[in-house]
Amino acid sequence: MADATLEIRPGEVTVDAPPAEGPALTFIGHCQTPWKTTRECPRRGDLEGPLCQVVVDDVWARALQGIEENGYLQILYWMHRARRDLVLQNPKHKGAIIGTFAIRSPNRPNPIASSVVKLEKVEGNVLHVRGLDCLDGTPVVDIKPDKCPHA
Numbered sequence: 001m002a003d004a005t006l007e008i009r010p011g012e013v014t015v016d017a018p019p020a021e022g023p024a025l026t027f028i029g030h031c032q033t034p035w036k037t038t039r040e041c042p043r044r045g046d047l048e049g050p051l052c053q054v055v056v057d058d059v060w061a062r063a064l065q066g067i068e069e070n071g072y073l074q075i076l077y078w079m080h081r082a083r084r085d086l087v088l089q090n091p092k093h094k095g096a097i098i099g100t101f102a103i104r105s106p107n108r109p110n111p112i113a114s115s116v117v118k119l120e121k122v123e124g125n126v127l128h129v130r131g132l133d134c135l136d137g138t139p140v141v142d143i144k145p146d147k148c149p150h151a
């Protein structure tokens with residue numbers, strides 16, 4: 001089945017995006033979630049949603065020291081299946097055309113996403129969290145402590 005994020009919808013506009021350049025990112029791990037297609041994914045993570053895992057690569061495991069002290073984390077991840085050439089988008093096919101930087105679509109020149117998640121448990125290099133909204137296997141860019149978004 002075609003990936004929904006790659007479709008061009010009515011009214012959407014792409015550009016000839018310049019080639020990616022600059023400092024390289026190092027992915028530090030990946031997300032394990034129940035969602036295999038973008039259609040199944042929630043639009044926004046839910047702090048009461050299903051338990052997901054952030055699996056940190058062994059080389060970075062020591063960087064997790066002390067992380068269990070935090071009830072909430074901000075996870076930055078790389079929407080690896082996103083388009084990177086859209087300037088105008090048609091969210092949910094509703095026909096209201098809007099600029100990429102005015103919405104939180106995964107489709108953007110640098111497809112970095114972020115979610116505040118609830119940290120339920122730490123097991124070695126695996127963080128068990130609630131609140132992700134990404135595909136299974138989505139690469140992780142960074143992890144930072146955060147506050148409860150409802151506080």
Ligand SMILES: C[S@@+](CC[C@H](N)C(=O)[O-])C[C@H]1O[C@@H](n2cnc3c(N)ncnc32)[C@H](O)[C@@H]1O
Nearest residue numbers: 038041042043079080081082106113114134135
């Ligand atoms: C609207 S974005 C929000 C992401 C993040 N919470 C944010 O606000 O930056 C979430 C949607 O991105 C899409 N998505 C999830 N993982 C993706 C991936 N690895 N590549 C491309 N699209 C993805 C799914 O359609 C999901 O519903």
